[in-house]
Amino acid sequence: MRLSRYFMPILKENPKEAEIVSHRLMLRAGMIRQQSQGIYSWLPLGKRVLDKVNAIIRDEQNRAGAIELSMPTLQSAELWQESGRYDAYGKEMLRIKDRQDRPMLYGPTNEEMVTDIFRSSVKSYKDLPLNLYHIQLKFRDEIRPRFGTMRSREFMMKDAYSFDLTREGAEHSYNKMFAAYLRTFDRLGLRAIPMRADTGPIGGKLSHEFIILADTGESEVFCHKDFVDFDIPGAHTDFDSVEGLQAIFDKWTSLYAATSEMHDEAAFNAVPEGDRLSARGIEVGHIFYFGTKYSEPMGAKVQGPDGKEHFVHMGSYGIGPTRLVPAIIEASHDDNGIIWPASVAPFDIVVINMKAGDQACDDTCELIYAALTKAGRDVLYDDTDDRAGTKFATADLIGVPVQIIAGPRAVANGEVEVKDRKTGARETMTIEAAINRFVA
Ligand code: ATP
Numbered sequence: 337m338r339l340s341r342y343f344m345p346i347l348k349e350n351p352k353e354a355e356i357v358s359h360r361l362m363l364r365a366g367m368i369r370q371q372s373q374g375i376y377s378w379l380p381l382g383k384r385v386l387d388k389v390n391a392i393i394r395d396e397q398n399r400a401g402a403i404e405l406s407m408p409t410l411q412s413a414e415l416w417q418e419s420g421r422y423d424a425y426g427k428e429m430l431r432i433k434d435r436q437d438r439p440m441l442y443g444p445t446n447e448e449m450v451t452d453i454f455r456s457s458v459k460s461y462k463d464l465p466l467n468l469y470h471i472q473l474k475f476r477d478e479i480r481p482r483f484g485t486m487r488s489r490e491f492m493m494k495d496a497y498s499f500d501l502t503r504e505g506a507e508h509s510y511n512k513m514f515a516a517y518l519r520t521f522d523r524l525g526l527r528a529i530p531m532r533a534d535t536g537p538i539g540g541k542l543s544h545e546f547i548i549l550a551d552t553g554e555s556e557v558f559c560h561k562d563f564v565d566f567d568i569p570g571a572h573t574d575f576d577s578v579e580g581l582q583a584i585f586d587k588w589t590s591l592y593a594a595t596s597e598m599h600d601e602a603a604f605n606a607v608p609e610g611d612r613l614s615a616r617g618i619e620v621g622h623i624f625y626f627g628t629k630y631s632e633p634m635g636a637k638v639q640g641p642d643g644k645e646h647f648v649h650m651g652s653y654g655i656g657p658t659r660l661v662p663a664i665i666e667a668s669h670d671d672n673g674i675i676w677p678a679s680v681a682p683f684d685i686v687v688i689n690m691k692a693g694d695q696a697c698d699d700t701c702e703l704i705y706a707a708l709t710k711a712g713r714d715v716l717y718d719d720t721d722d723r724a725g726t727k728f729a730t731a732d733l734i735g736v737p738v739q740i741i742a743g744p745r746a747v748a749n750g751e752v753e754v755k756d757r758k759t760g761a762r763e764t765m766t767i768e769a770a771i772n773r774f775v776a
């Protein structure tokens with residue numbers, strides 16, 4: 337991508353409305369724009385990051401055996417009347433009428449709709465277990481939308497829903513998502529700790545929130561500090577192994593970890609004082625097992641091996657991609673801007689032409705840009721005629737992991753400078769060496 341032809345509206349000034357660093361940096365880097373309270377457009381740079389986050393989430397959902405579909409944002413009120421949640425949900429639900437005066441709503445979550453899909457076609461235990469997910473916009477009319485897309489009214493959610501014949505089966509499904517979440521957040525460059533949680537309006541029996549420790553987090557959390565160094569399940573984890581996944585779950589729930597709603601002071605005080613971590617955190621994922629809470633009122637049942645009908649045991653599993661993007665920034669930035677983990681960076685490399693219009697600089701940059709693009713790298717080429725200082729500031733602000741800098745003096749020697757955004761380390765090398773380093 338040539339910056340001169342791209343759309344990346346950088347802000348020079350610090351936006352006054354931004355209270356936390358991620359919100360400030362997302363606005364400054366031209367990633368998002370507020371359209372009305374708690375409702376955002378994702379501008380091209382932000383969209384790239386969001387897409388990369390979603391690709392990792394999708395990859396790990398698929399690995400764990402979940403199947404992607406797409407459900408609509410608008411739902412009919414009737415479904416929610418069946419489950420009893422239409423009245424219970426309260427003011428967070430955006431209720432709408434269509435031209436025939438039929439009550440509709442903008443979905444805050446999809447338990448009812450997915451249960452309806454399930455009951456319309458699954459009739460036998462032989463089709464279980466089943467886990468269906470989508471990545472879709474949600475709307476919740478939050479009382480206090482704030483911190484940009486961290487807590488917005490319209491936001492994106494990956495929501496998965498599992499169906500099993502028995503409680504034991506459902507627990508295995510829960511453990512699959514538990515392990516998938518650990519892997520997902522790790523690949524996003526984050527350390528998320530599963531904490532015992534309240535089940536809230538989703539309702540249910542077993543629930544964990546995945547929390548990232550951050551001073552700006554809205555939740556108050558308490559946990560054993562060893563979680564910070566626990567091993568993440570590997571890529572070859574067998575998601576069909578009931579014992580294997582149970583062992584992962586048992587290990588990751590063996591020490592104290594709870595949000596303030598579930599906090600047990602006495603149990604926490606039993607943790608040796610030096611091991612106690614009491615901090616603030618950001619909830620980036622939440623998983624629930626809720627048994628037959630929806631299948632019973634909505635009549636979602638299958639024939640079991642005993643020939644009898646059984647209401648299915650369900651769970652639901654949410655991750656907030658539009659919250660994860662600022663959460664990653666909260667965890668990874670410095671005074672100059674964002675520092676993206678390579679896995680979600682909007683571009684892999686930015687090529688900075690320090691003197692656009694200078695033939696040697698132009699030729700060198702074009703050569704590098706073409707070679708790296710051809711090799712499949714996402715490259716941003718700053719070919720604008722801004723001052724070099726402005727270009728460096730922009731590159732640091734948008735947090736691309738690698739900068740390849742071509743200035744007239746180095747280029748005259750057949751060289752460029754390669755800068756690591758995270759460490760700030762700079763290395764001068766030949767043009768060829770720079771290309772070779774990043775084509776592989
Ligand atoms: P919170 O306690 O932060 O209000 P919640 O418990 O109501 O969230 P869930 O129903 O558990 O949210 O939703 C699953 C995930 O969706 C959350 O873990 C979070 O990552 C994301 N999410 C929920 N509400 C919002 C929001 N208003 N803005 C952005 N992401 C959200």
Ligand code: MG
Nearest residue numbers: 545619621622
């Ligand atoms: Mg939650």
